[in-house]
Amino acid sequence: MTSILKLERISKRFPGVNALSGIDLEIPRGEIHALLGENGAGKSTLMKILSGIYKPDEGRILIDGQPRQFTGYRDAVAAGVGTVFQEFSLIPYLDAVDNIFLGRESRRLGLLDRRRMRREASALFDRLGVRIDLSVEVRALSVAQQQFIEIAKALALEAKILILDEPTATLTPAEADHLFAIMRELKRQSVAMVFISHHLEEIFDICDRVTVLRDGHRVAVRSVAETTMSELVEMMVGRRIENNFPPKAVRRADERIVLDVEELQIERDGPVNAFRLHEGEILGFAGLVGSGRTETLLAVLGADPVHHKKIRVGGEYARLTNPADALTLGIGILPENRKTEGLITSFAIRDNISINNLAEYRTLRLLINGAAEHAATQEMISRVGIRAPGMETVVDTLSGGNQQKVVLARWLNHHARILFFDEPTRGIDVGAKAEIYGLMRQLTARGYAIVMVSSELPEIIGMCDRVAVFREGRIVRMLEADAIAPAEVMRHATAGEAHELV
Incomplete structure (x- = not known):
């Protein structure tokens, strides 16, 4: 089967970070291709380049054999690349039809042709094999239904390549099974898919091949049928993880x-x-x-x-x-949604760690003792093992694991x-x-x-x-x-x- 997507020697650098180094990726039509790697391995950066959000420093993108240069997300969409982001881009107070056709509404005699848009939306959901109430605002729908609307949006733009970033993160097992059934149907329709997931068992359920990234480098491409879960883990982390769970301590009667x-x-x-x-x-x-x-x-x-x-x-x-x-x-909490409830993602690591504890750093003139704040923050970064260029690194640029450590460091810094x-x-x-x-x-x-x-x-x-x-x-x-x-x-x-x- 001919390749629909080729990435050749893709590289991307950020200040202090070499995010991607010479990445090659090739996906034929109708293949579900897994992209694996630890947080910070380069998966999101690579997908943002394919989605037109980032521009590579070096390398080429070829779709159907033709070189493409994306100056933005719209260029990628026009080339047939659809992305279902982990964080949905739906407008909650609009219905499914309005979300799907937002910015490209059908018109007739200068007026919105809602009947046509509704008919086309129904056809999209029939193609996916899902039922969506087209008359209600999407905020009233389940997470799974919102996920399917995102997929329908991509298909409405005639996507030939579909990127699915952690699509099962908030789905129940039954909903995930339904999503996999949809993916298999899209595969039969020759849609190529890039599938990102931290649940390795899903890779073996749904994917044909897998590419593993580590520290911005491609370390392996494997047929899923010819590898094992332990081999994938070792390729991802560069070491063998025998047991994820540390031993439990012996409990005392006088706790x-x-x-x-x-x-x-x-x-x-x-x-x-x-x-x-x-x-x-x-x-x-x-x-x-x-x-x-x-x-x-x-x-x-x-x-x-x-x-x-x-x-x-x-x-x-x-x-x-x-x-x-x-x-x-x-008492401190690491909430379920760390990005919206646990962090100020546009702030630096230092700000997020010290924000609940600023009173400890105040001088007699009610100013912040920067040296004391700096020392306490550095101690917390070392204590929980946050990996970042420095404490002034913006939290939104960190991997999920490091973001979680920042939340934990804040509560430890506050003596919770x-x-x-x-x-x-x-x-x-x-x-x-x-x-x-x-x-x-x-x-x-x-x-x-x-x-x-x-x-x-x-x-x-x-x-x-x-x-x-x-x-x-x-x-x-x-x-x-x-x-x-x-x-x-x-x-x-x-x-x-x-x-x-x-």
């Missing part, structure tokens, strides 16, 4: 209770939950989507209103009416001793995951206490000392020691029903 949630009722007629968190432990929150895991974290923190709660922190009753109260008591981790490794590669797990265990060894919400069952099993299993807003079982097993977690999370933990 101090640092957080005692005696009563927590979010809604007037809802269930009343209670749990305790001990010094030096990781308490996992497991359950299905909508089971109440994150809602419970936010309610404890004071980020969401509750009907009633009674909480002790360090043995003393505490009023947690907002996150500022929690912060004063030494109780940490809520909500999906701490979502969107993070295998090497960075191992580093995050190691940091969590280092913290608990020093007496920190962690509550972790995770949608990954192996992570719950491998990292947690105890596991609170949620079902329909209620903690239905607390598992410890050998009882923390996949079958036990699933049995309580589903009441015996055959669902996947997500």
Whole structure:
């Protein structure tokens, strides 16, 4: 089958960073090609070059054998390159039809031809095999449906090459299976796809070949059928990772209770939950989507209103009416969406780490002691292992794993001793995951206490000392020691029903 896309010797440099060095990539029509690598390996930079967002310093892009030079995103679209970004580019207050045809609406006699646009949108969704309510604003649709609208937008522009950047990151297993079915159908229609995912099992489910990047270099191209997961991991990180999860510490009988949630009722007629968190432990929150895991974290923190709660922190009753109260008591959160809720991405690493702690650096004249702030920030960067050219590096340019470390460094810098981790490794590669797990265990060894919400069952099993299993807003079982097993977690999370933990 003839190649529709060739990238030849693509290189890109940023100040202090050689992002890509001589990358070659060739994809035939109808191939699903995986692009793998740790965060910071160069995947996003390469895809931004293919999407016309960045211009390469060296190298050529050939589509259908013809050299192309993109001066912007529109040039890439005109050449047949469609991109479904990890962060959707939909306008939430418009419906699917308006989003698909935004900026290129059909007109008849000078007026919008909504009937024609609606008909064409319906045909696109029929092609994808999905049903979308065309009369509602997209904000009322599920994440999966919004994902399908993004794909329909690309197809409406007659994309011959489709880039899918972490498309399953926020999908349930059933929704991901539906997406894969759509991808297989597009493959039969000779659409070439570049698939980026941190879930290696998905590569083996859906992809034909895989290209592995490491530190801006192409290190391998393999047929998926002729490689293994462990080989891919070793190519990605440059070393063998035998076990992602550090060993659990032996628990003591006299562990101090640092957080005692005696009563927590979010809604007037809802269930009343209670749990305790001990010094030096990781308490996992497991359950299905909508089971109440994150809602419970936010309610404890004071980020969401509750009907009633009674909480002790360090043995003393505490009023947690907002996150500022929690912060004063030494409780910090690494939120599920670190970019929108945990970071100021346009600010530097230094700003993000020190922002909650500026009072410590004030002089008698109420000015900031820059030297003290610099020293404390550098200590935190070293402590959590943030990899960046310097502390003035803008956070938005960092990999997902390093961004997560910046959030963690902020709370450690503020002397938080109780940490809520909500999906701490979502969107993070295998090497960075191992580093995050190691940091969590280092913290608990020093007496920190962690509550972790995770949608990954192996992570719950491998990292947690105890596991609170949620079902329909209620903690239905607390598992410890050998009882923390996949079958036990699933049995309580589903009441015996055959669902996947997500």
